[in-house]
Amino acid sequence: MSLTTFLTKASNLLGLKPNISLKAPPLDGEIIFCKNNVCVHPPANLNKNSEHHPGYMNIRSQEDEVLGRTLILTWIPNSTLTKNPRSIENSPRQGKPLCSTGSNHNGHNNNIRTTKPRNDEPYKDSDDGDVFSITPDSKNFINNYINNDDNGKCNDINSLDGIQAKNKYTNSINMDKDINSAGDNINNRNDSKERNGDDDDVKNEFDLLASTDSNFTSHKSPSNVTQSPSATLPAHGTSSSSPPQSPLSPNSSSPSRSNDIGCNDNSFVDVTSKDGDDDDSSGGVDNDLSFVCGVFSVDLGQMRSLRIFYSNNQCNSGQLVIASRESQYKILHFHHGGLDRLVQTFKDWSFLAQASRKGMEKDDSSHYFSIIRPFLPHELCHPDEGTMEMLRRETWRVHMNDMGVINDHLHLRKAIFFAGIEPSIRAEVWPFLLHYYPYLSTHEDRECIRNDKYLEYLSIRKVRLRMSREEREAFWRSTQCIVEKDVIRTDRSHPYFSGESNPNVDVLKNILLNYAVAHPTQGYTQGMSDLLAPILIELKNESDAYWCFVGLMKDTVFFSSPTDVDMDGQLLYLRELLKLLLPSFYHHLLKLQDGLDLLFCHRWLLLCFKREFAERDALRIWEVCWARYLTDYFHIFIVVSVLSIYGQDVVDQDLPSDDLLLHFNSLSMHMNADMVLKKARGLLHEFCQLETIPCTLHGLCSSSSSSMWDNKYTVKVQCVGHNPNETCPYTETSPTQIKQDSQQSPRSH
Amino acid sequence: MSFQGPEEYDYLFKIVLIGDSGVGKSNLLSRFTRNEFNLESKSTIGVEFATRSIVVEGKKLKAQIWDTAGQERFRAITSAYYRGAVGAMLVYDIAKHATFENIDRWLKELRDHADDNIVVLLVGNKTDLRHLRAVMSEDAAEYADRNNLIFIETSALDSTNVEHAFQQCLNEVYKRVADRHFSNVNIGQTTALPTTNLQSTILEKKFCCNS
Numbered sequence A: 001m002s003l004t005t006f007l008t009k010a011s012n013l014l015g016l017k018p019n020i021s022l023k024a025p026p027l028d029g030e031i032i033f034c035k036n037n038v039c040v041h042p043p044a045n046l047n048k049n050s051e052h053h054p055g056y057m058n059i060r061s062q063e064d065e066v067l068g069r070t071l072i073l074t075w076i077p078n079s080t081l082t083k084n085p086r087s088i089e090n091s092p093r094q095g096k097p098l099c100s101t102g103s104n105h106n107g108h109n110n111n112i113r114t115t116k117p118r119n120d121e122p123y124k125d126s127d128d129g130d131v132f133s134i135t136p137d138s139k140n141f142i143n144n145y146i147n148n149d150d151n152g153k154c155n156d157i158n159s160l161d162g163i164q165a166k167n168k169y170t171n172s173i174n175m176d177k178d179i180n181s182a183g184d185n186i187n188n189r190n191d192s193k194e195r196n197g198d199d200d201d202v203k204n205e206f207d208l209l210a211s212t213d214s215n216f217t218s219h220k221s222p223s224n225v226t227q228s229p230s231a232t233l234p235a236h237g238t239s240s241s242s243p244p245q246s247p248l249s250p251n252s253s254s255p256s257r258s259n260d261i262g263c264n265d266n267s268f269v270d271v272t273s274k275d276g277d278d279d280d281s282s283g284g285v286d287n288d289l290s291f292v293c294g295v296f297s298v299d300l301g302q303m304r305s306l307r308i309f310y311s312n313n314q315c316n317s318g319q320l321v322i323a324s325r326e327s328q329y330k331i332l333h334f335h336h337g338g339l340d341r342l343v344q345t346f347k348d349w350s351f352l353a354q355a356s357r358k359g360m361e362k363d364d365s366s367h368y369f370s371i372i373r374p375f376l377p378h379e380l381c382h383p384d385e386g387t388m389e390m391l392r393r394e395t396w397r398v399h400m401n402d403m404g405v406i407n408d409h410l411h412l413r414k415a416i417f418f419a420g421i422e423p424s425i426r427a428e429v430w431p432f433l434l435h436y437y438p439y440l441s442t443h444e445d446r447e448c449i450r451n452d453k454y455l456e457y458l459s460i461r462k463v464r465l466r467m468s469r470e471e472r473e474a475f476w477r478s479t480q481c482i483v484e485k486d487v488i489r490t491d492r493s494h495p496y497f498s499g500e501s502n503p504n505v506d507v508l509k510n511i512l513l514n515y516a517v518a519h520p521t522q523g524y525t526q527g528m529s530d531l532l533a534p535i536l537i538e539l540k541n542e543s544d545a546y547w548c549f550v551g552l553m554k555d556t557v558f559f560s561s562p563t564d565v566d567m568d569g570q571l572l573y574l575r576e577l578l579k580l581l582l583p584s585f586y587h588h589l590l591k592l593q594d595g596l597d598l599l600f601c602h603r604w605l606l607l608c609f610k611r612e613f614a615e616r617d618a619l620r621i622w623e624v625c626w627a628r629y630l631t632d633y634f635h636i637f638i639v640v641s642v643l644s645i646y647g648q649d650v651v652d653q654d655l656p657s658d659d660l661l662l663h664f665n666s667l668s669m670h671m672n673a674d675m676v677l678k679k680a681r682g683l684l685h686e687f688c689q690l691e692t693i694p695c696t697l698h699g700l701c702s703s704s705s706s707s708m709w710d711n712k713y714t715v716k717v718q719c720v721g722h723n724p725n726e727t728c729p730y731t732e733t734s735p736t737q738i739k740q741d742s743q744q745s746p747r748s749h
Numbered sequence B: 001m002s003f004q005g006p007e008e009y010d011y012l013f014k015i016v017l018i019g020d021s022g023v024g025k026s027n028l029l030s031r032f033t034r035n036e037f038n039l040e041s042k043s044t045i046g047v048e049f050a051t052r053s054i055v056v057e058g059k060k061l062k063a064q065i066w067d068t069a070g071q072e073r074f075r076a077i078t079s080a081y082y083r084g085a086v087g088a089m090l091v092y093d094i095a096k097h098a099t100f101e102n103i104d105r106w107l108k109e110l111r112d113h114a115d116d117n118i119v120v121l122l123v124g125n126k127t128d129l130r131h132l133r134a135v136m137s138e139d140a141a142e143y144a145d146r147n148n149l150i151f152i153e154t155s156a157l158d159s160t161n162v163e164h165a166f167q168q169c170l171n172e173v174y175k176r177v178a179d180r181h182f183s184n185v186n187i188g189q190t191t192a193l194p195t196t197n198l199q200s201t202i203l204e205k206k207f208c209c210n211s
Helices: A003-014 A078-083 A135-150 A158-167 A174-180 A189-194 A200-221 A223-230 A339-355 A393-398 A410-417 A423-434 A443-465 A471-486 A503-518 A528-539 A542-553 A565-581 A583-592 A598-605 A615-627 A634-646 A648-653 A658-666 A674-688 A695-701 B023-034 B075-082 B095-102 B103-113 B136-148 B162-178
Strands: A032-039 A053-064 A069-077 A268-270 A296-300 A303-310 A318-324 A329-334 A370-372 A692-694 A716-717 B011-019 B047-056 B057-069 B087-093 B119-125 B149-151
Touching: A032 A303, A032 A339, A069 A078, A078 A158, A078 A223, A189 A200, A268 A503, A268 A598, A318 A565, A318 A658, A329 B047, A339 A583, A393 A423, A393 A542, A393 B149, A410 A615, A423 A528, A423 A542, A423 A615, A443 A503, A443 A542, A471 A503, A471 A528, A503 A542, A503 A565, A528 A542, A528 A615, A528 B047, A565 A583, A565 A598, A565 A634, A565 A674, A565 A692, A565 A695, A565 B075, A583 A648, A598 A634, A598 A658, A598 B075, A615 A634, A634 A648, A634 A658, A648 A658, A658 B047, A692 A695, B011 B023, B011 B103, B011 B162, B023 B047, B023 B057, B047 B075, B047 B162, B057 B075, B057 B149, B057 B162, B087 B103, B087 B162, B095 B103, B103 B119, B119 B136, B119 B162, B136 B149, B149 B162
Parallel strands: A303 A370, A692 A716, B011 B057, B011 B087, B087 B119, B119 B149
Antiparallel strands: A032 A053, A032 A329, A053 A069, A069 A296, A268 A296, A303 A318, A318 A329, B047 B057
């Protein structure tokens, strides 16, 4: 599918009418989108609160005679901009000419306003103040920075250099709305100053930067002078008026790259770091953050996909995920709006692209652009969505009678299922969800249970400590050595486990060892430490955490380890549920030889999404699953939900199974838990509405604590065929015959 | 848009990392593909992979390096993991003798699940822990010799030999492919290797450009 088609599709998704008003195509080198304080989050810190690295992002049109027009996206970290020493040193205040060349014409702006993203106030841009244009000249400075500081790893920056050469004097901007809002910027700097609401320091730096640029200009060859009129070309000239290509004059201190833009075949130009994927040079790459948070520049025409995930209902904040054909990913976070403008920019560009790209629809480039909405249409939600309130301390008390008995635990679980638990009362509620305390127990009962279980735990520990030497050796080899390796790398970034020789790490280890001793057939399986850690963090008591963990294990795929019957069972349910609820995805998997191995979601199932979502969200997902409202297998519905929300482009792009694995691995920590849960509840509702279900999924309906269907209904179960040696309780009945579950009356319809 | 994609390569090789838990498989992977090392990396759950391309004898080889948990895995993972692999890095920790003793078990798993002609490297990792060395290089070299493995010692932490190890593995795979050692593969045709994207595992990748 061509980019045009994708973009068209995207705009359809948005419900936007294609903007057919004939807007002239952008000039070569024209910046068609820019936004500051777009964040990059270093992936190493995904589990902590994300570390923000704000930067300046722009998208530039680029023309090549052979290859046609494309867009170059560049992101420059604010730290880079402030670090550049040249901007301070070469700062005679002669940058004014930049600011004096005209005003707005017809909403177009020929002027340039050089600016510097406001580093000191990264998360507070107003919607108006966040739009800037940047002079191509400032790329000089960027290039200088790069070339000075990049220790010879310059071969990646062809594009920047080439662009610099090309568009040095093509100072045009094509963002009507934005320019209007950025406004009468140049002539009225006071205005923009007010609008930006920033302090004078920023403005000063801003000036410095501008002057630096013009300083460069003054050094340049006379050709500059002859070409300078192009700087005043209207932004919306026709494509034929593409600017004269300036020779690669020695206008910057950088050595000129001989490569021209179009020939640049580096798809991912991560300027401050050498991309490990390129050839076999092994330049010494810094291990620090500059690796992920350095200047990033990429030809969007070379990317496999662009995806936009909204994080708010206004559809202006969220993430832009860029995927290369090498399946590398870059995620740019828009915390403060601007994503809507980006979408609009892409959309506009697509119609421009259409004209110039006729006859090229059939190329094999797999661009993709999809819009994922932060809300679900009401009809796809569970009808009870939004009717429940989060379980808070006060409401939690209300659920108990004077004796402490929770009679209406269905209602309690329903609240948790729809709205979650207030984190501060987890320690009180989790023991019920994890089968440590029965709902119907009294305060007194629970006191007894707790005592008994404590003693029992002590005796388990005693068994472990009293092993014979041989036993101990065998145990060490089979279990302890792995547990010891794992506990020291489990949630160590959490305050509860952080620091050297933290005693809580030992508690974690002891619980796992005792569990292995008490459950010799299961022993220890990697991943258990990940499940136990949050429980211990909440309960803060070794024995209580142990027993809750025991309860949890019964519901996980680890339970029957190492026979992995449970894992197979879960995957079987998942396949069947996909077939039923997400047939397009299922059929895609079917096409792939090993798609049905579902490798990409093993970790989801093993750790119940712990590594796919930030801690806060992951624990909420756990609680929702533990609530066992309507089904014991809600996690399977969550998997289907993730696939339905984030898997559509897998199908559209016809990704093979290894790319599928990369795709979903790359989404980890970048998915919207709210939406995933909502959608999953909607899917469960959809499933409950089915008049017949295949016998393969009948197990999904049996919930240990509540029936999936209201008692007055039973569902038809249809045998969908088995291996000859297997028997199915539903085979005797004809496929259409009604199987009555527990009640006698067939489901009415 | 009809650019020549960056994905252009001559061969795609799947290399698997195996070995006990905690020997440094994930860090070898990240060191080689991203030049990163993380002292506090989490245990690997499920399956992950990363790619990097290198040039051998003028051919661009794209290495797809797979990583999984060191401990016993679920059956569904194991078979998919080895499917289509043409190289394996069998990693142990030079400071933990037990991880070396388990090499036999890993070789057996390879024999059970992988192609007979798979290139196997025995990798003694963590050479930065000199003072804690528990496996002598000579012993490992001898073991490797006996079992027809290529032997190398590395440190993902200080980068020693990591590049070299993967290079050697890929060189050897390339050699075997050039000599058509992989019996079930016919250059230029769809391979019998039962994997989707890796159908072209050892095939010359024909790249077409529609420009």
